[in-house]
Amino acid sequence: MAGDRRFRFWNLRRKTIAAAGLSFGLLIFTAVLGHIWMEDAMVTDFSRKNLSPCLSYPFGTDWLGRDMIKRTAAGLSMSIRLGAVTAGASAVIAVILGTAAAVFGKTADRLISALINLIQGIPHMLLLILISYGMGKGFRGAAVGIALTHWPSLARLMRAEVLQLKTSQYVKISEKLGMGPVQIALEHMLPHLFPQFITGLVLLFPHAILHEAGITFLGFGLSMEQPAVGIILSESMTYLMTGKWWLAVFPGAALVLVVLLFEGLGQSLRSLLDPGSAHE
Amino acid sequence: MGKKAGGYIVKNFIRMLTFLLAVSAASFFLLSLSPIDPLKSNVGQAALGTMSEEQIARLEAYWGVGIPAGKRFLAWLSGVLRGDLGISLLYRQPVLSVIREKAANSVWLMGAAWLFSGVLGVFLGTAAGAKKGKWQDKAITAYCMITAGTPAFWLALLLLLVFAVQFPIFPIGFSVPVGVAVSEVTLSERLSHAFLPALALGLTGVSNIAMHTRSKMIEIMESEYVLYARARGERGWPLILGHGLRNLLLPVITLQFGSISEIFGGSVLVEEVFSYPGLGQAAITAGLGSDVPLLLGITLISAALVFLGNLTADLLYLAVDPRMRRERRKEAERRNTHGGR
Numbered sequence: 001m002a003g004d005r006r007f008r009f010w011n012l013r014r015k016t017i018a019a020a021g022l023s024f025g026l027l028i029f030t031a032v033l034g035h036i037w038m039e040d041a042m043v044t045d046f047s048r049k050n051l052s053p054c055l056s057y058p059f060g061t062d063w064l065g066r067d068m069i070k071r072t073a074a075g076l077s078m079s080i081r082l083g084a085v086t087a088g089a090s091a092v093i094a095v096i097l098g099t100a101a102a103v104f105g106k107t108a109d110r111l112i113s114a115l116i117n118l119i120q121g122i123p124h125m126l127l128l129i130l131i132s133y134g135m136g137k138g139f140r141g142a143a144v145g146i147a148l149t150h151w152p153s154l155a156r157l158m159r160a161e162v163l164q165l166k167t168s169q170y171v172k173i174s175e176k177l178g179m180g181p182v183q184i185a186l187e188h189m190l191p192h193l194f195p196q197f198i199t200g201l202v203l204l205f206p207h208a209i210l211h212e213a214g215i216t217f218l219g220f221g222l223s224m225e226q227p228a229v230g231i232i233l234s235e236s237m238t239y240l241m242t243g244k245w246w247l248a249v250f251p252g253a254a255l256v257l258v259v260l261l262f263e264g265l266g267q268s269l270r271s272l273l274d275p276g277s278a279h280e
Numbered sequence: 281m282g283k284k285a286g287g288y289i290v291k292n293f294i295r296m297l298t299f300l301l302a303v304s305a306a307s308f309f310l311l312s313l314s315p316i317d318p319l320k321s322n323v324g325q326a327a328l329g330t331m332s333e334e335q336i337a338r339l340e341a342y343w344g345v346g347i348p349a350g351k352r353f354l355a356w357l358s359g360v361l362r363g364d365l366g367i368s369l370l371y372r373q374p375v376l377s378v379i380r381e382k383a384a385n386s387v388w389l390m391g392a393a394w395l396f397s398g399v400l401g402v403f404l405g406t407a408a409g410a411k412k413g414k415w416q417d418k419a420i421t422a423y424c425m426i427t428a429g430t431p432a433f434w435l436a437l438l439l440l441l442v443f444a445v446q447f448p449i450f451p452i453g454f455s456v457p458v459g460v461a462v463s464e465v466t467l468s469e470r471l472s473h474a475f476l477p478a479l480a481l482g483l484t485g486v487s488n489i490a491m492h493t494r495s496k497m498i499e500i501m502e503s504e505y506v507l508y509a510r511a512r513g514e515r516g517w518p519l520i521l522g523h524g525l526r527n528l529l530l531p532v533i534t535l536q537f538g539s540i541s542e543i544f545g546g547s548v549l550v551e552e553v554f555s556y557p558g559l560g561q562a563a564i565t566a567g568l569g570s571d572v573p574l575l576l577g578i579t580l581i582s583a584a585l586v587f588l589g590n591l592t593a594d595l596l597y598l599a600v601d602p603r604m605r606r607e608r609r610k611e612a613e614r615r616n617t618h619g620g621r
Contacts, residue, residue, distance in 0.1 A: 125545035
């Protein structure tokens with residue numbers, strides 16, 4: 001009987017909620033932990049340099065005696081916060097332009113779709129290099145580049161949603177009942193678009209974080225003094241030949257884990273918020 | 281029919297020209313925003329201090345400092361229209377010949393990665409779709425999820441670590457052996473230098489195509505003609521190959537032609553890891569060293585490549601899928617009847 005009750009308690013919805021909560025908790029934990037370790041991550045100590053992973057230094061130490069687990073966590077924390085800013089900015093651009101394309105008629109639609117084609121027509125990494133160079137490299141270059149290039153797919157989705165909503169019966173009825181466009185937008189469109197927006201926002205994170213790591217790795221992003229996984233991996237290249245494998249393996253694996261957590265969080269949110277699958 | 285095809289080509293040629301014009305204007309605008317002083321980043325503050333006014337003025341003229349962006353753009357554009365992409369400031373050669381030299385290396389890498397990710401992706405996707413819900417499907421889906429979140433350059437580092445440092449099977453870097461004349465490089469040497477970079481690029485590029493193939497395959501396996509084939513007694517791989525692969529190959533090839541942008545973007549990172557002297561590495565060098573003409577040239581060439589890839593995808597669809605042809609005709613008719621509004 002007890003097993004039966006347990007079985008009923010852990011249905012798919014609760015499992016998904018638990019998974020989403022766990023991913024979210026882990027990500028917040030990483031961000032906070034990295035922030036606390038931010039100072040420690042920079043401490044050099046030549047009495048402990050080049051240590052391979054052991055109990056007190058699970059990720060090992062580098063040639064300056066910096067604790068790699070702290071450096072990695074600090075870098076990931078930076079990535080998560082930069083991801084939050086850039087994905088947020090990108091999602092806002094996506095909503096504004098996507099809605100504008102759907103609402104302001106053919107010319108606006110054509111212009112915005114031309115802009116999307118332009119952005120998607122240049123290889124992403126190259127476009128990031130161009131923008132980063134234009135902004136003078138560094139944190140600003142990486143952040144502006146990522147924020148300006150990740151909105152097209154979400155904007156397309158938003159455009160399609162708004163177009164569909166515009167022709168939906170309840171919006172038409174509201175128009176006939178004399179509701180103003182602002183009221184319709186707030187009361188009938190926003191509740192429908194908001195879940196899509198949140199899911200889209202969370203699913204932008206993995207891309208934003210991976211591109212931040214990539215552009216930093218190439219030398220166009222965060223600077224050497226800042227904690228970043230891209231910097232760690234780019235520095236590790238010098239030391240790989242001498243067999244210091246832990247400098248590259250663990251930080252990269254941690255980055256992959258963070259990306260997968262965001263991806264999982266996004267997928268869980270999608271299935272929870274989408275009415276089609278919310279009650280499975 | 282011939283007239284129609286001609287019109288199609290002309291239309292797309294014009295589309296490509298306007299697209300490339302927009303790309304060059306946008307990238308020129310971005311680069312001209314830059315606060316980076318090319319003299320300081322290439323000559324160095326210390327060296328500048330010891331130079332005479334005259335030397336500095338000559339350097340400024342070389343790097344194009346102080347000329348308004350609009351004027352520079354028009355000068356550059358008129359050169360491009362005559363087939364002259366300018367002189368690379370770092371390599372001190374015409375941009376076109378730098379690009380030609382680097383592209384010759386990149387072709388090996390990107391071509392191999394493109395083919396590899398395509399073939400492996402189709403294979404994995406077909407297998408996963410045919411075994412939907414079984415452990416094979418779960419394993420392949422999990423693999424695709426993980427590689428979608430794996431940065432290609434980190435995988436490249438791991439491959440380098442395992443297959444070039446720990447077990448020195450493959451060379452550590454570059455596109456040809458060091459100290460060997462270009463004419464004496466053998467095909468196998470080229471391939472072994474491109475192998476690890478291409479593997480890194482291909483392994484991470486698989487997930488997109490595999491997942492698309494999988495969902496298409498699932499659709500096919502649920503179709504009535506597969507049910508009928510099963511009823512006739514067809515089983516296993518002959519069924520999958522004969523009824524599945526034939527029907528999904530076209531959309532998949534189309535998708536692969538549309539993925540050139542991603543392969544190019546990934547190759548920038550992977551080339552950096554392996555010091556592979558291709559277009560991607562040239563782009564990085566140009567960006568770090570303020571070589572604006574080279575960066576513009578590479579952007580233009582890669583955008584053209586991406587455009588041609590997408591165009592090939594469209595054309596393939598039109599050429600092979602009769603349903604698409606009919607739809608286009610219908611669309612054209614609709615436009616003709618309602619176009620006068």
